[in-house]
Amino acid sequence: MTNDKLKVLVVDDASFMRKAVSDMLESDDGIQVIDSAKNGLEGLEKIKSLHPDVITLDIDMPIMDGLTAIRHIMIKSPVPIVVLSSLFADGAITFEALRLGVVDFVPKPSGAISEDINKAKQQIIDRVKIAVSVNRKNIRRARIPRWNVREGLGDRYGFQPMDYILTVGTSLSGPNTVIRLLSKLSPNLPAAVVVVQEISPRIISSFAEKFDEYVPWKVEVARDNMVLEQGICYICSNENSIRIQTNGNGEAGLKTNNGTDEPLNQLFSSAADVFGQNTIGVLLTGIGDDGADGFARIKEKSGVTIAQDADCCVYPNLTDNAIKRKIVNIVTDENNLSNEIESIMQ
Numbered sequence: 001m002t003n004d005k006l007k008v009l010v011v012d013d014a015s016f017m018r019k020a021v022s023d024m025l026e027s028d029d030g031i032q033v034i035d036s037a038k039n040g041l042e043g044l045e046k047i048k049s050l051h052p053d054v055i056t057l058d059i060d061m062p063i064m065d066g067l068t069a070i071r072h073i074m075i076k077s078p079v080p081i082v083v084l085s086s087l088f089a090d091g092a093i094t095f096e097a098l099r100l101g102v103v104d105f106v107p108k109p110s111g112a113i114s115e116d117i118n119k120a121k122q123q124i125i126d127r128v129k130i131a132v133s134v135n136r137k138n139i140r141r142a143r144i145p146r147w148n149v150r151e152g153l154g155d156r157y158g159f160q161p162m163d164y165i166l167t168v169g170t171s172l173s174g175p176n177t178v179i180r181l182l183s184k185l186s187p188n189l190p191a192a193v194v195v196v197q198e199i200s201p202r203i204i205s206s207f208a209e210k211f212d213e214y215v216p217w218k219v220e221v222a223r224d225n226m227v228l229e230q231g232i233c234y235i236c237s238n239e240n241s242i243r244i245q246t247n248g249n250g251e252a253g254l255k256t257n258n259g260t261d262e263p264l265n266q267l268f269s270s271a272a273d274v275f276g277q278n279t280i281g282v283l284l285t286g287i288g289d290d291g292a293d294g295f296a297r298i299k300e301k302s303g304v305t306i307a308q309d310a311d312c313c314v315y316p317n318l319t320d321n322a323i324k325r326k327i328v329n330i331v332t333d334e335n336n337l338s339n340e341i342e343s344i345m346q
Contacts, residue, residue, distance in 0.1 A: 268294025
């Protein structure tokens with residue numbers, strides 16, 4: 001083994017899955033599985049002694065489950081975590097794992113192992129290899145209170161006008177930042193929010209359902225032909241694609257299709273074409289250069305572009321690329337993001 005290989009610890013209570021995931025990862029010449037653990041407690045002990053670059057983590061395990069392990073890891077031994085779990089349909093679990101700051105939540109292959117593992121193989125290898133470049137000091141949980149819908153009906157359903165569109169784009173590790181942003185942003189703003197983020201389409205429905213309980217905005221999965229409404233946040237996976245357009249009645253709505261290589265550019269550009277100067281584009285943490293061309297379109301239409309300061313991103317590439325192209329009106333850290341957005345609409 002060469003010393004420059006990516007060191008991975010595999011944590012899963014099922015022996016066949018530990019072997020399957022290890023074999024899959026080690027099929028890549030750049031990855032070395034240095035050990036495995038059968039529960040969260042054993043995983044914590046091995047993290048301290050082996051210092052892996054990345055860990056893959058199951059959720060449903062005896063002695064110490066995955067969510068408990070994540071809480072301990074983030075406090076005591078921060079390390080990039082890629083969750084591999086079959087519990088993706090449980091909104092409470094997917095939301096909590098992403099809230100706590102894992103790099104990604106990937107549905108565990110199920111059924112016929114040989115067939116299913118091969119389908120998921122490249123995605124999981126890619127996630128593990130990207131995870132190592134994370135800015136560890138910026139990994140943190142989103143601290144948010146549960147939103148009491150019964151006490152906040154006036155805020156949620158105040159029937160405000162919808163003068164603006166707030167479009168948010170992010171990729172890897174983005175859901176954690178989106179959670180923090182929506183928890184601070186007033187639902188009384190005269191706007192709808194459309195978010196494209198990196199999240200598996202198999203997870204997004206359960207994630208949105210739980211997310212809706214924690215923020216004053218109404219959170220829904222973006223679907224084809226939805227008419228945009230004030231006070232609603234529409235979430236879409238970047239594995240699909242979404243654009244904003246007007247329908248036959250002149251109403252602004254959503255159009256989905258089978259995906260594009262540049263989902264953020266499509267979101268930002270289409271929003272600018274419909275809302276013009278009342279378009280606000282926000283780029284958050286992520287990998288790649290998607291979104292910059294869409295930001296240029298927003299600026300061309302006299303809208304406002306905002307980027308999260310690269311220094312406070314878990315992954316800085318996405319925002320740094322747009323900033324270097326000089327197409328960003330406002331660069332701000334995460335704590336001031338909601339204030340900047342609200343000030344534009346007031």
